[in-house]
Amino acid sequence: MRMSSKVFYGSTAATGAFHLAVRRATSHAIINPLTLLKCGQKPSSSMARTYDSALSQLSALQSNFAVHSLFGPPALSASDVSPGKTQDLNALAIPEMLAWLGRAGLATSDLAKLKCIHVAGTKGKGSVCAYLTSILTQSPFRSVAGRVGTYTSPHLVTVRERIMLDGQPISQELFTKYFFEVWDAFTASARAEFHRQNGDKPAATKLDTATEAELQGPATKPFYFRFLTIMAFHVFLREGVRSAVVECGIGGEYDSTNVLPAAAITASVVTQLGIDHVGMLGGTLPEIAWHKMGVAKLGRKCFTRNLRGETGARTMEVIRNRAQEIGAELVEVADQDVETWGGVKAEGIGGLEGSFQKYNQALAVAAANEHFAQLKAPFTTSKVFDDLPSEVNQGLQHARLRGRCETREDGNITWLIDGAHTAESLQEVAKWYASKRTATPGSQMILMFNQQQREAGRLLQVLLSGIAENGALGSKIFDRAVFTRNELDTRAGKEPERDLSVQKAAAEAFKEMCPGKEAAIFDNVTGAVEFAGSTDTQDAHSQKKMVLVTGSLHLVGALLRILEPEAPI
Template identity: 60%
Template structure:
């Protein structure tokens, strides 16, 4: 297990010399003379160990009761998580970067379970509209939906294919040279060129992209950066940022997710997310109250802030609700009233970022959300984020797209969907396109359906005329491909028939088949069609590739 997580001395953690065929293929792929194209960069990236291969090593822990035993004290040193930051620092050094280099950046570090992507989108949009004050803005987020370039943005736009390829190979080659030097120092003559030049000498996917993002920001003269955690905070790869690089941090809405890595209770997860707090800096979070484990989670956040000598700013729901948020002038992404809580966190963090950049030492009079919104309203209105509460219109079809994939986020998606249905007129057919491959699909469907029922009322009856459950594969299987496992999709269809007996269900092996079924139903029945596509970012990403086939990857 450890050898998958640690940058061990050669031979590396993913030996390629399993067979002569793989050896020859690897030598061809990683030849130093090959073209340094964008397509080549993607092929190299795809060869790296996936995040899933690593996160699957963390089996969910036994349930831990919410009690005073959960505190700000550090978890066991035996925990695999505890190795993460030392390992990441080692990889960073191999790529030719040090924390002193990262200290040249000024970052807002964002953690959370729900809403962190939205907070990052609002922050990016706000900061790019005050360039004289913040300089060039870089943004690092995950996951991507269509193109990996979405993860690394410069001034609010995905990095170009040309720049991605250039900087990708600068990092790849630096890691290769470090491996070659290490092999020479160790005198190990059994190390092949493929092992040195290939993925065996590289960190796993998210770590590599995190290093690449920092490299891009430094090479492109980024001054202000918005950096989103991947999973957690304390042990997340992005948390190699030194204290002097962070102007403010944000912990968006907390919820239960990634329990194998973060813990099975809200207080445990709060402990991990609080890792983004830095000495002398403010951390903004939505104040929790009333729900299971929420008071305890807030206590943990306060203890962690004291431990880290940070200032925790707890944003009250009443303050946000009195303010009301800033509404978009047209439909698009980041819709729904719940976004006002994410807007509030972004406003406060952006104002603090500007104060720190200005070098102001005095504590300013607290600005109301209305005051801040007046300063930054254009940024809030024009923020965009693919696949988050996003409405897309194509002729007779309206696609309501949201990557919600936990019980809590699906309840939020249900509220958004119900609001759209209340506001719409006509008798359009309504379709659910759904998948979740890794979690309990029946429970997630119950959460979505129950949330819609609470908003629209049980008297409405059928919320969906059709429900299609698809794998996340973009295209249908080829003739020589083995049959795809549809057990999860079948379980979802069975659960849907229990929840809504009058909904017509179908199971398909790919998203393009699902879209074809929806289009065929429209041709048969005529009229308008509204499709709610949700349950997985992978599903949403596949759908967007089909709806926008000419989009640049």
């Protein structure tokens, strides 16, 4: 008996039928797949239960990029087209996610057992999550915080970075275990739905090989990010996590993580805002702020930075109105208070550098204090930044986040690594790079840059202009530059030529802004790294090199894999 494609819960969105079966199935009672497995339904048996197999299955799920591509002009069928009729994919997101949650055997009442700090924003989300995790895992706080889980995205080297327990990526063993528990739960739920729609008795009906393969495969599973979000919640519940730091993927209101109920939230944070994901969130800061404020919850405090200027005032009006509509208590952290406090300087290799981090630190400290207050053990009272406990300062000093203002010494090369990919974040990178360059004169200066899906030339101009404005570098901003795609290695023999139009455009923009300087183009990061490490005959007197790698987190991830070839994936 062949399984009809109409039964699929999976990735039909790319063809315009956005999870049609999922929407249809939300009207039915959810059968707990964990119960089905316990009652004799066999787990997927055609695949090996190994870590490599888990990674292979995960990679088969539709990517976030494929989801983003849906948010252009909507593709409507002829029967759907009528004057003024539109297709709001955003509005489908949370109902669909709740349906997927149920198919994994979880309910919002289960998630309410967690005590979560929910973090949204355009830039600084990762840093705030790193600071929060570091604070919560300080030894003196463990009796209150309990076990700490952290869910972030994207990852740089290994997907296990996205799900952390007590500040460390989940082990390969645990990842494999919980991946297949969730995968099998989705398979069991799809099998039960298939039998229900066909009027079969599951125990008496043997499915043909092709149907069973489809049930076990990726077509009956949610998108990549949704799957990992549900898996993270499953891990936290199974591993006895009490305190969780949860970062939004995109936006807030319709983000997959926003299935967390108000009962699970102790505090929420909206970090610095910027223009990003325009197709999904809008092209202005007020529009984007509306989405980000979706993480605010009734009766809970939401912390954000008080924005200044004309645009800031309009944006703050949206933020305040949304907080009032939701019934959340908005706490606006003023820049003046943060600057008076001054923040805490990072310590040790890999610490979070950059003067702008004090604003992220302030949001993290305020949210952590509220988290502990909800757990009946705040570490400060009214003036949050006065006389912080030493454990909080230590948490800020020792927070780690790969690929954000990261300095790495490798022989005669100093790598300055930051995955900034918006105009606002590149402005901060420019300040950081200028300060590092001024402090270490005499090195050959090299730029490695990519921005595959954005206006690379415009963002490159933002970076170069910012460096010139923030450092005594004169006209010598970089000696040379290399522009590359994000693929790790050269293309395989039969692989078609890779599109280098973005890289060529960026190289031309660089030559206009830095006349007379070399600009190389590569279709892989390995070649770009070799170029950066080679000797420039025009600067042969300088053997020391300072390489700024920025513009894309995917570029940074590929670089780290090259620099750390023995690191486990």
